[in-house]
Amino acid sequence: MIKIGQKIDERYRVTALLGEGGMAEVYEAFDVISKRQIAVKILREVLVSDQVNVERFQKEARASAYLNHPNIVCVYNLGTHKNRPYMVNELIKGPTLAEALSARRQFTYLEAIDVMIQLAKAVSYSHQNGVIHRDIKPSNIFLLADGTVKLGDFGIAKMDNAKGCNAIFGSSYYLAPELAQGKTASPQSDIYAMGITFFELITGRVPYDGASNEIVAMKHIKEHFPSPRKYLPNVPRKIEKIIFKACKKRPQNRYRNVNEFANELIAIKENPSLLEPHVSFLVRFFGFATEEES
Numbered sequence: 001m002i003k004i005g006q007k008i009d010e011r012y013r014v015t016a017l018l019g020e021g022g023m024a025e026v027y028e029a030f031d032v033i034s035k036r037q038i039a040v041k042i043l044r045e046v047l048v049s050d051q052v053n054v055e056r057f058q059k060e061a062r063a064s065a066y067l068n069h070p071n072i073v074c075v076y077n078l079g080t081h082k083n084r085p086y087m088v089n090e091l092i093k094g095p096t097l098a099e100a101l102s103a104r105r106q107f108t109y110l111e112a113i114d115v116m117i118q119l120a121k122a123v124s125y126s127h128q129n130g131v132i133h134r135d136i137k138p139s140n141i142f143l144l145a146d147g148t149v150k151l152g153d154f155g156i157a158k159m160d161n162a163k164g165c166n167a168i169f170g171s172s173y174y175l176a177p178e179l180a181q182g183k184t185a186s187p188q189s190d191i192y193a194m195g196i197t198f199f200e201l202i203t204g205r206v207p208y209d210g211a212s213n214e215i216v217a218m219k220h221i222k223e224h225f226p227s228p229r230k231y232l233p234n235v236p237r238k239i240e241k242i243i244f245k246a247c248k249k250r251p252q253n254r255y256r257n258v259n260e261f262a263n264e265l266i267a268i269k270e271n272p273s274l275l276e277p278h279v280s281f282l283v284r285f286f287g288f289a290t291e292e293e294s
Contacts, residue, residue: 002027002042008081012040012088020044023053028091031076037154042086048239061087063131063154071122073142073152092152094145097138097201106204106232109239109275113265115141116198118149120262123194126151127187127258134185136193137174138200172213172220172249177249180217188251192260195246195254202239203231207247225249238264238274 002025007013012029018039027040037190047053047084065075077088095103107115119141126133133154140153172180176192179185192273200206207226208219225247228235242264248254255261268274 001025001045004007007032008040008042008086009079012038014040023047023057031088034076034172037091039089040086041089041090042081043084045084048083052131055265057085058252061085062155064089064152066125067129067131067154069122069125071118071149071151072125073150089152092142092144092150094168096141096196097141097143097149100143100202101138101204107201108237109202110272112198112201113245113269114147115143115149115201117262117265117269119151119194119197122149122151123190124258124262127190132185132187133190133193134179135174136190137171138197139171140199157289172216173208175217175220176251177221178251180220186251187257188254191246191254191258192251194258194261195243196226198239198246199243202235205231221249238268 001017002008002014004014006015008027008029011033012031013028014027016028017025018028021045024041024043027042029040030036033036043057046090047057061075061078064073065078067113068074073092075087075092076090079085079088080088101107107281119136123133123136131154133151135153136151142150142152144150151191174193174196176189179189196206207228208216208223210216210219225244228240228243242261244260246254
């Protein structure tokens with residue numbers, strides 16, 4: 001643990017502990033050169049001897065530093081302090097979407113659409129630069145006070161030139177069926193996770209739940225995708241169709257790219273009349289998609 005007041009690399013003076021995870025500690029610090037408050041994410045000391053964890057952390061740092069977009073958490077610098085790799089990020093003042101959902105339970109349709117459009121811009125930029133996130137979920141998305149959405153945590157991202165990336169990582173609640181089966185990640189894997197996130201924003205729930213990660217993963221593979229109207233009976237048909245398409249079982253049946261997904265959301269934002277509710281007797285009572293699963 002780094003003490004408050006201590007400097008990292010004689011440059012970043014630690015002012016507070018922001019959080020601890022299984023892999024890293026995150027500190028608020030003051031950059032004595034740039035004269036700004038920043039966040040330093042540093043690998044936990046007990047993990048330094050584990051090369052797998054070191055490489056995973058360094059991979060996140062490289063993937064994040066490679067991306068420069070207003071909807072992606074900015075990485076200012078990379079380094080090593082006493083054999084512990086670290087990255088210097090912009091300091092985010094705002095909750096994660098998971099924290100916002102916990103406090104609010106759900107978002108309005110237009111709020112959720114705005115969040116998803118901004119998220120889509122971040123993911124599209126990431127894909128255009130050869131990086132697949134592989135762990136899109138509300139706890140990795142930040143909501144700033146001015147409404148700006150920022151995507152972070154590229155810890156298990158797959159870069160185009162990466163080898164051996166078929167291991168199963170990521171939260172089972174947002175895991176595309178092909179990833180649950182140990183297959184290669186693709187842009188469509190991120191689109192699936194975005195569809196799940198959209199589902200959760202408007203309903204306050206994830207579509208699949210279970211007593212273990214394995215049970216949830218199997219549901220993604222085998223079970224019909226539930227309609228959001230199972231939990232929110234008046235969900236507009238247009239929103240339901242977007243979620244259904246993003247979350248098709250087969251990657252080739254989802255949106256071809258994130259921009260296609262975003263364009264449908266933008267069309268709704270520009271024409272709110274598309275948000276008129278649609279109620280189906282069968283879906284209200286049975287909660288399953290009426291479309292044939294592909």
